[in-house]
Amino acid sequence: MKLFECQHCHQPLYFENTLCERCGHRLGYMPDPGTMTALEPTETEGVWTALAFPGKRFKFCRNAGLDACNWLLEEGAEESHCDACRHNRTIPNLSDAENLTRWRKLELAKHHLFYTLTNLKLPLRTRAEDPEKGLAFDFLSDTVNPDGSVTTVLTGHADGLITINVAEADDAERERRRTEMGEPYRTLLGHFRHEIGHYVWDRLVSEDPATLERFRALFGDERDDYGEALKRHYAAGPPADWQFNYVSGYAAAHPWEDFAETWAHYLHIVDTLETARAFGLRIRPRVSEGAELEAEVDFNPHKARRIEDLIEPWLPLTYAVNSLNRSMGQPDLYPFILSPAVIEKLGFMNGLVRAL
Template sequence: MKLFKCQNCGQVLYFENTRCESCGLQLGYLSRAMTISALQPDGAQFHALAAPDQPARLCDNAGHDACNWLLDAGGTTTLCLACRHNRTIPDLTVPLNLARWQKLERAKHHLFYSLLRLKLPLANRIDDPVHGLAFDFLADAPDAAAPKVMTGHDNGLVTIALVEADDAEREKRRTQMGEPYRSLLGHFRHEVGHYFWDVLVRDGGRLEDCRALFGDDTRDYAAALQAHYQNGPPADWQAHYVSHYASSHPWEDWAETWAHYLHIVDTLEMASAFGITVQPRISRDETLQAVIDLDPYETADMTTIIDAWLPLTFAMNSLNRAMGQPDLYPFVISPAVMTKLSFVHDVIRNRPAP
């Protein structure tokens, strides 16, 4: 993610902002230009100051305070590029559902920023009714005895349990499952990793290469997960996997590695936007030093990305500890994990042309 600024007054903006706090102009995200734009109203549409010759209008979900993305004013669709991937949304007449869905949409739009920056194929269920990427945001049934909604992926359909947007419930699940990190954005990044395994690995000619690193994906998936929850990860899992859940099955190893790849490149882009330099005064160890001035979305070499990432995470974790908070990035990138991250990087950058 990068920083944005208001074209009218120069105020620095967040990706999620809908109005400039300095000059008061409404804001919207132009996905084609990949920028936040200040908007001048013109009847039912807007002139985006970042693209004044392209009249725009807001996505219909802006009416629910769930989206700030723009569409071409002359188009026929009423939903933005990201919201067109929604298949099911919850009953928004229930205030709690609306509040939780708004949080999920903020995370999903952040995800789509990265997917667009990486120029990944993004067919929705209208473009491809069988294999397109779609999202179901589902609330648990009122009956407490009914089965709970499970977050997961099935052939391009990502189901997100609405209750994950409840901070207390998500923290409870994080603790119960022994996870050092659990976030809404992390869920989205992980689950779309399964989708892109289908698209880029299975259907992209990289299956045997992937199996050589991640293992045999034909292993019984349900049995592997059951064994993982019963027995836990192997004792040496940190030497081979980015998380203990990644050790459960090759599909989960891929999805966890994919999610961490997105964590890394997106955070590094923001660090670069701030011009962050890491240079501990107490040590001359070059592995703890970095001038973060790269565009990780365009960097060809994964080693260059990790050489910036490791000093940054050391600094971020130290700052969090100074605030009495857990490490921001409580993971170890072993040589084996580095090799897997490099494979994900290669698959994304060198996928076959559509």
């Protein structure tokens, strides 16, 4: 994620900001060309001029009125929802204050996801554009049945439809599930990045025979029974040597999950490196053999031609930020090992993106 600044007073801004704290200007994000802009009202209610593009007029996404979005559309756009929000199919009952709070957290994570997806130029067709396989989201809650039993919503993906249990937006509940599942890392944004990986597989891998063949050589044959594979995983866990071939234990369950987990980590790496670049971070360890851990992110990670261009600065950066976290008594920011086999799989992801 890059940094932004207010065009009126040059205050540094973050992607989530809706108001400049220094000068008071309303802020909105323009997905094309990826700019946060200060706004000034016009004579027409609900229409704004953007200081980033003088003379152009914009309106907010409809969900801005619910404090769940800060993205803009051009004034004359037929759509009422932005490029991210128009992919919603179902949202929770917002008359419930707890649901509203959780949904806002879900939208923040989803918009962060779409920031990266649009920068990578990935195909993002809505359900209206492609009724069978278009990308859509259902944000659902567990329900209590008349007999007192609970119907649990499972987070997952099917033919472009991504379902997220809104309980994942509750920090305590998500931590409980992380501990119960024995996971080193579990975040809302991580869920979105994983599930969108299944969508990417459908769109960029399964429909191209040559790409599918390369996928099977790296990840395995996805035609293996998925249900049985998950049963084996939950009964016995991953193989003892999983870290040599997979980015996480869950990735070892099935080739589809391996792809989705690896894709999520590809997005972790690209987005975090862009943030490091925005802050001008340079790693120079002050130890006698620290030269091999020196790094500086002085390129746009979204346009990296080779996976090595991403991995070379990523390893020193994670070593540094993990050390910073430990100094604060926090767990490692990135508690994963990238083996040569995993890096090769990440290279497959980068190749998919570069081919677009």
